[in-house]
Amino acid sequence: MPIKAVVADMDGTLLNSNHRISEYTANVLRGLKEKGIHLIVATGRPYPDVFKTIHKCQLEPDFIITSNGGRIHDGNFKLVREHNIQPDLVEKMVQLRGLLGENNGEAEKKFVTNIYREAEWLTDKLVPQAQAAFNEEFPCQVLGDKLFELRSDDLKGVHEVWFLGHHEELLRLQAFITRTFSSELCCTFSLPYLIDCVPAGVTKGNGVREVAEVLNMKLEDVACFGDGMNDESMLKIAGKAYIMENGQQELKDAVPHGEVIGSNTDDGVAKKLEELFFSH
Template identity: 25%
Template structure:
C-alpha cells in the first residue's frame, strides 16, 4: 500500500488519483454490505471521498435497483446502477436508462412454470415491480421493510399465485428471475430444465439461490457498455467483488479486487485481495489500495 508522505495534503492525494482510476464498480452483498445488510461507516466515508474527487462509484448487483435505493441515500449518491447482474443499467431515482436486455414473456412463462413444478420459490424482476407467489422469504422481507421507508425508497411488489396474469398483463419488461430453495438437488433440476427448454444458463449468487437473465448478460458486459458511455477506458476502471457472479467483472476491469471473504476463484482472478472482510470495512480498504 502506498503511504502518503508527511506534509502531503489529502486534497493533493485525491487529486492525483483522478488521473488513474475514474470508475469503481462494487458488488453489494458480501462486499459493500456487512452480514447485517448495512454499509459499514468506513465504506460510507471512503465513497464520500471518491465523490469529492469526481470518481464514479457504481454499484453492480444481482438485486433489482429499486431494492438498493436506501443504500444510495446512505451513500449520498445518484449514480447509474448495474442491477439484475447486468440486465438493467439505470439511475433508479429518475429512471434514467443506460441499457437493458429483457427476457421475453414466453421465456418467463416457461421458467416460472418449471420453478412451480419443482417446488422452488421464485421472484420475477420486472422494470419496476418484483413479483412473487407468496409473502415469504425476500418478498416478506421487502413487504415489511416498505413499512419503514419513505415512498421514494420503497420496492413495488406484486404478490399473487397467478403468475400468468402478471406476466401477460403487465407492460413492464422482465430482466431476471431469482430461484430460491435450500435443497441443492431442486436447484440443479430447475437449472437443467430451464437450460433445456430456453437455452439460458443460471448464475449462482449464493448457496441457496441463483439468478437467470437473458443469454450473454453479465456484470462485465454492463460495466463495459457503461464505461464507454461515460468516456472511461477499461484501464481506468476497477471492480470489487466476492462471488461467482462478480468473476467476469473482476477479470474485465483494469484492476480487479477480491474481498478477504471472496471465493477462491475470485481471489485467483483479482490483482488485489483485501485483508479485511465485508463486515470489517473491506471496501474502504480496497478503495485505499486502488488509490495507492
C-alpha cells in the first residue's frame, strides 16, 4: 500500500553524530514534500529547540511532535495539541533526588533532573554534553538546589521531565517511578543514559495517532523511523517500521517486524526514502 506520511525521530535517526541534519538528508526530505508525502517529526526534544533546528535545516514538516507527544504543532508552529504533567506530580518528581540512596546518612543524588516548562529548560546541574546537543538559542537555566525548592504553583505548563545519569542508576529510578506513578506517568529511555517522563498515555505512538486523525489518514499508510525505546510505540502501530542500525537492541527485539536500515551517521533514513520513493 502506498505510504502517505513519513514520521521520523531526530536524535540517532534524522540527526547525525553532530546533532545536525546533513544536506543530503535535507534534500531528500524536501523531495518528499514535492511528491505530496506528509513529513512529521517526532522527538523527545522540546519544541523551542526543535523549531530552531527546523529553521536551520530549512525543513518544512507538516506536523511536529515534541516531548514524546507532549506537544503537537503544525507546520506553521501553531499549537494543535498539548498534554501537561500535573503540577503536584512534577513537584513530587523533583523531590526524587533523595529517594534512591543513602550516603553517610545523607541522600545521594546520582542523576541530573531536567524540566521543560513551556519554552523554558530548567535543571539543577549543567552537563556540557547535554547543553551541546541543543541549539545555542535554547539555553538551560541552571538553578542548582533551588530547583528542588520549586512547588506546584511554579510548575504549571510542564510537558516533560527527564533524568540524565548512568544507565544502572536510571534503571533503578525508572523502576521506582513505575511502581509509584505508573497510573500518572509514562517513562521511557530515549538513550541509555536518558529517561523521558511525560503524562500517562502520552507517547510518540499516540502523537502519531492524533496527527493521523487530523490528516484523516490510516495508520497503515504511515512509515515510521526510529532508534530508541521512546520510538517503540509509533513503530508498532505504523504500516511500515524502520529501525536504525545504531538503534537500541532492546528496540529491535521489541519490534521484530521492523526493518533494520543504515545508521544515522550514514544518512540511513534518506537512503531508505530514496529507495522507497525515488528509485523507480
